[in-house]
Amino acid sequence: MKRLFAVCxxxxxxxxxxxxxxxxxxxxxxxxMTGQYASFxxxxxxxxxxxxRDINAKGGxxxxxxxxxxxxxxxxxxxxxxxxxxxxxxxxxFVAGHFCSGSSIPASKVYSEENVLQISPASTNPKLTDEGxxxxxxxxxxxxxxxxxxxxxxATKYGSKKIAILHDKTAYGKGLADETKKxxxxxxxxxxxxxxxxxxxxxxxxxxxxxxxxxxxxxxLGGYHTEAGLMIRQAREQSYNxxxxxxxxxxxxxxxxxxxxxxxxxxxxxxxxxxxxxxxxPVVKKFRDTGYxxxxxxxxxxxxxxxxxxxxERAGTTNTQRVIRALRAGQFDTVLGKIGFDNKGDVTAxxxxxxxxxGGTYDYVSN
Amino acid sequence: MGYLLQQLINxxxxxxxxxxxxxxxxxxxxxxxxxxxxxxxxxxxxAFISIISFLVLGLAGxxxxxxxxxxxxxxxxxxxxVYGWALERVAYRPLRHSPRLAALITxxxxxxxxxxxxxxxxxxxxKPLQPVISGGFQFFTDGKFTVTLSYLQIxxxxxxxxxxxxxxxxxxxTALGRSQRACQQDLKMASLVGVNxxxxxxxxxxxxxxxxxxxxxxxxxxxxxxxxxxxxxxxxKAFTAAVLGGIGSIPGAMLGGLLIGLIEALWSAYFTVxxxxxxxxxxxxxxxxxxxxxxxxxxxxxxx
Numbered sequence: 001m002k003r004l005f006a007v008c009x010x011x012x013x014x015x016x017x018x019x020x021x022x023x024x025x026x027x028x029x030x031x032x033m034t035g036q037y038a039s040f041x042x043x044x045x046x047x048x049x050x051x052x053r054d055i056n057a058k059g060g061x062x063x064x065x066x067x068x069x070x071x072x073x074x075x076x077x078x079x080x081x082x083x084x085x086x087x088x089x090x091x092x093x094f095v096a097g098h099f100c101s102g103s104s105i106p107a108s109k110v111y112s113e114e115n116v117l118q119i120s121p122a123s124t125n126p127k128l129t130d131e132g133x134x135x136x137x138x139x140x141x142x143x144x145x146x147x148x149x150x151x152x153x154x155a156t157k158y159g160s161k162k163i164a165i166l167h168d169k170t171a172y173g174k175g176l177a178d179e180t181k182k183x184x185x186x187x188x189x190x191x192x193x194x195x196x197x198x199x200x201x202x203x204x205x206x207x208x209x210x211x212x213x214x215x216x217x218x219x220x221l222g223g224y225h226t227e228a229g230l231m232i233r234q235a236r237e238q239s240y241n242x243x244x245x246x247x248x249x250x251x252x253x254x255x256x257x258x259x260x261x262x263x264x265x266x267x268x269x270x271x272x273x274x275x276x277x278x279x280x281x282p283v284v285k286k287f288r289d290t291g292y293x294x295x296x297x298x299x300x301x302x303x304x305x306x307x308x309x310x311x312x313e314r315a316g317t318t319n320t321q322r323v324i325r326a327l328r329a330g331q332f333d334t335v336l337g338k339i340g341f342d343n344k345g346d347v348t349a350x351x352x353x354x355x356x357x358x359g360g361t362y363d364y365v366s367n
Numbered sequence: 368m369g370y371l372l373q374q375l376i377n378x379x380x381x382x383x384x385x386x387x388x389x390x391x392x393x394x395x396x397x398x399x400x401x402x403x404x405x406x407x408x409x410x411x412x413x414a415f416i417s418i419i420s421f422l423v424l425g426l427a428g429x430x431x432x433x434x435x436x437x438x439x440x441x442x443x444x445x446x447x448x449v450y451g452w453a454l455e456r457v458a459y460r461p462l463r464h465s466p467r468l469a470a471l472i473t474x475x476x477x478x479x480x481x482x483x484x485x486x487x488x489x490x491x492x493x494k495p496l497q498p499v500i501s502g503g504f505q506f507f508t509d510g511k512f513t514v515t516l517s518y519l520q521i522x523x524x525x526x527x528x529x530x531x532x533x534x535x536x537x538x539x540x541t542a543l544g545r546s547q548r549a550c551q552q553d554l555k556m557a558s559l560v561g562v563n564x565x566x567x568x569x570x571x572x573x574x575x576x577x578x579x580x581x582x583x584x585x586x587x588x589x590x591x592x593x594x595x596x597x598x599x600x601x602x603x604k605a606f607t608a609a610v611l612g613g614i615g616s617i618p619g620a621m622l623g624g625l626l627i628g629l630i631e632a633l634w635s636a637y638f639t640v641x642x643x644x645x646x647x648x649x650x651x652x653x654x655x656x657x658x659x660x661x662x663x664x665x666x667x668x669x670x671x
Contacts, residue, residue: 036594042492053560100572169641196641201600202590205377206635206643212514213370213636226493230592237498238373239505257495258592 030071030097048300099127151183168223177222229258382628388605391575407602413583451576613664
């Protein structure tokens, strides 16, 4: 038994040894690869795989090939920390993740202790960079920006109507709903209803009836696409024509698969669509050639890896502290356009614009 | 008034689905005294079988809704029953005479196994189905609130009541029902007087699974979105319903299901939605404090 144990130990040590000694640079992406938000995990995985393939085709970073490992946090904070620890033990240099703010924030503590660089393509909760250490960056916007855009829009367009604000009690959903509420109240308008629901359920008919009874004309939802889709579908079944306004967690075609035509007219905020960026055209074409539409956060993940690769080239090393300095100092040519980072690690790119769902896809609101 | 009526409709619809699942828990407990925690997964598997059947029928070009529904219902009941039977045969029968804890852990294990099995086979992403039956009645317009009762909700109510009637008849009037009641009273004695205990228990699982399969189909039609995890939440709620109604009592399971559905809807209607589960479980605790065997449960008589 003792001998068997010794053999196992040696084997484990040998495996650890090979992963640290290898000439490749190990990077990773992490997000909800399973669970109800798995469609976003797929966006990140596709974006990261394509980015690594393209960078390796051009000779890698600092002459070394990149190797990608993928972590599944299922948008669960506990699992996110486990994934982060696993990455650290594998010797990952850079993480393009996570997706949910509720996962990114706890994982970022692990990365900062272990000196790993993190660039989130999607987590918008302000706390991520406000409270995060120097190693935390993001290429997406912040919910306080998004909330201001949403709150002001609600105030000007629906100021005379009854507005409800709902959230799903997650770091992302509640954060966004509260920022929106703040901006709306700042404009001198108070909401008619403020409610929290539980994500993962399927029956929201009682909540929908409640909004109908209160005469709510438009509801703002801080939450993800599954619940948003179910609510709008159940509202239409009760022949209740309420307007849904929401945030960037609706950018997946799964939203439309749930709602069908009842999702038409839904408004949401999201960063300017990188697919329309001329720099991104060749990459977008490559995705479409493989039969995949690079929607939502696909190109954001791609861009995060590009920014890191360019910063590492400029720093001349993958040493985290030196890459951080390079990221702060420079501008980077990515599929997201020319981007830079401020001292907190937030991206200095344009903020949020309005999209409308129509005929199975989303596009800029035409005014 | 219209609002209250609408919330009652919402609550009863949800409650009927909980009730149909709860019967499966309560029946198995009544006969072999174990909680079949994998029962919620049978409901989930039924929803997947239903969605696959709808897709196959769509490909085959059978579009007339009543026929399509009947075929899907039959296919789902049949296949889910096979799952229910296999579950008992593979996982529970070998442990029939081992301590109760072993059977309980096996049930939890089977629940995790079935969840992962569906996740691996069907993927982790949600599976949407476009509405099969749409439209409904609108009535009771009191100025601003119009009550909507969809055809689907009527169908669910009719189907549930019909199933309950058939089921009550089976339990009270048939040979199978008689053996089930005998097993419920005393498993060993029943086998001594010639009841085929193994067969009765197998059939109990089959009946429980087919009721859960109807619930799965109704859930799919009603909400149009399923994933591999729906069995967990529905299972917990249905188990709560079974305990509330008195575990072991079949009318109790249906009553418990309706109550849980109504409490959730009415609490959401007049108080904050955030605490609806707190409300449902608080009422469960209160009922158990005053009636430890649930609303319709019979107290255990100590045999001396």
